Amino acid sequence: MAFPKGFLWGGATAANQCEGAYIIDGKGLNTSDVMTAGSATKERVNTREVKEGLYYPSHKAVDHYGHFKEDIALFAEMGFKAYRMSINWARIFPNVDDETPNEAGLKHYDEVFDECRKYGIEPVVTISHYETPLALTEKHGSWTSRKAVDLFVKYCETIFNRYKGKVKYWLTFNEINCMSMNPWMSGGVLQEDEQSKMQAAYHQFLASAKAVKLGHKIDPEFKIGMMYGGLFSHPNSCDPEDIEANTEFMNKMLFYCDVMCRGYYPAYKVKEFERSNIVLSKEAGDEEILKEGTVDFISFSYYFTLVAGKNTKLAMDCGSLDTGYSNPHLKKSDWGWTIDPKGLRHALNLLYDRYQKPLMIVENGLGAADTVEEDGSIHDPYRIDYLRAHIEEMKKAVEIDGIPLLGYTTWGCIDIVSAGTGEMKKRYGMIYIDVDDEGNGTFARSRKDSFYWYKKVIESNGEDLA
Ligand code: BG6
Secondary structure, eight states: OOSOTTOEEEEEOOHHHHOOOTTSTTOOOBGGGGEEESSSOEEEOOSSSOOTTOOOHHHHTTOHHHHHHHHHHHHHHHTOSEEEEEOOHHHHSTTSSOSSOOHHHHHHHHHHHHHHHHTTOEEEEEEESSOOBHHHHHHHOGGGSTHHHHHHHHHHHHHHHHHBTTBOEEEEETTGGGGGTOHHHHHSOOOOSHHHHHHHHHHHHHHHHHHHHHHHHHOTTOEEEEEEOOOOEEESSSOHHHHHHHHHHHHHHHHHHHHHHHSSOOHHHHHHHHHTTOOOOOOTTHHHHHHHTOOSEEEEEOSOOEEEOTTOOOEEETTEEEOSOOOTTOOBOTTSOBOOHHHHHHHHHHHHHHHOOOEEEEEOOOOBOOOBOTTSOBOOHHHHHHHHHHHHHHHHHHHTTOOOEEEEEEEOSBOOOOTTTOOSSSBOOSEEEOOOTTSOSOOOEEEOHHHHHHHHHHHTTTSOOO
16 A cells, blocks of 8 residues: 555645635635636735725635535545645734734634544644735735734744644645745735845744744644645756756745755855845844744645746746746646646655655645536546546655655645636536636535545545546
């Protein structure tokens, strides 16, 4: 058997993309609550005032807040061992700097974790997943300010103390390297210049390191990981210049892992800062904090691979990344993301070789439009094919390469709002939710073919992928 006993098979969501209930039970606004969508364009409105005629997907999302018991029961039916989800920071500290936390928010997640435990499902909790309290941006300029570190640590202290015994696995920041591409979505940072983004990332590193230290003190059983947004690129050719450029491109992303896993800035980043006149504002003692707060494991998302070479330019458009190169060997999803299962084995090896820390794949899946048949069934062989091919490669990484892999949670086990485009029709789930791009629908849940397929995969601990 390739996968160890206790391997964490499951699914993943993020609060802002599934909960809805955006101002219920004392919740404050977060950055995603002021973003609108109706089509493939996701816009930042960035004002508290709700504008008529615009659709704000996070406001209703798929109402997981109201349906969490039903959803978790469906996860249990599929045999989930783990559910990766996130806590919405603004449910706990609505104004970010509140003296005391919002009890209704804390109680909600108590209920969610109790429900998971009832079925023996291990929660894997992202502390900040693209849901920065809007007040952090308005009052402090978000992560560009050192104040954010203290506020985040207070939030961590609150949830660590409250949920110890119920939660063991924590991830500090979702796709932390997204700060380089989309600082607003990533951490409520409005500035886009390199100096601001790097200062914001520095503060997140400090906040994460402090959280790791504090978490271990509160409960030595805690396993606190980082979450890397799976950007992996192949060199465009064997031209040494392409290879060199690809290494440089990967280092721009992997530097986030370097700091969080090794506890210091890598030499190439220090030199890059010198060349670009980037000077980080630091305080005495910071170096020790980074060193003492390295993560216990690395989690990452994996959807596609990119190609980089001597003319790489990284642009982001509607949740899609463009390096200026394409890969003629790979097919693409309907949203233009390459499909590269072998790249997953490569990614697992790359991360393990570089850091020798346990790994967890916390997002993987295919965003696709689904059709509901007249009898209510949903046939999604494309999703099954995608997942099967990736699990096969993950299996090789464990069985042949000996990678210590803790678990695998597919993205959007229930259909949820797309982070990149704000659409509902870009669906990842094995559980269909009847709601469209404008928030119309019954919100009823139904099982897709992939639901039954994944159930078999989990039952057989990854042996039966047919
Ligand atoms: C990851 C994010 O980047 O990719 C998720 O952590 C996101 O929040 C997922 O939903 C898929 O991206 P999208 O744009 O298809 O929702």
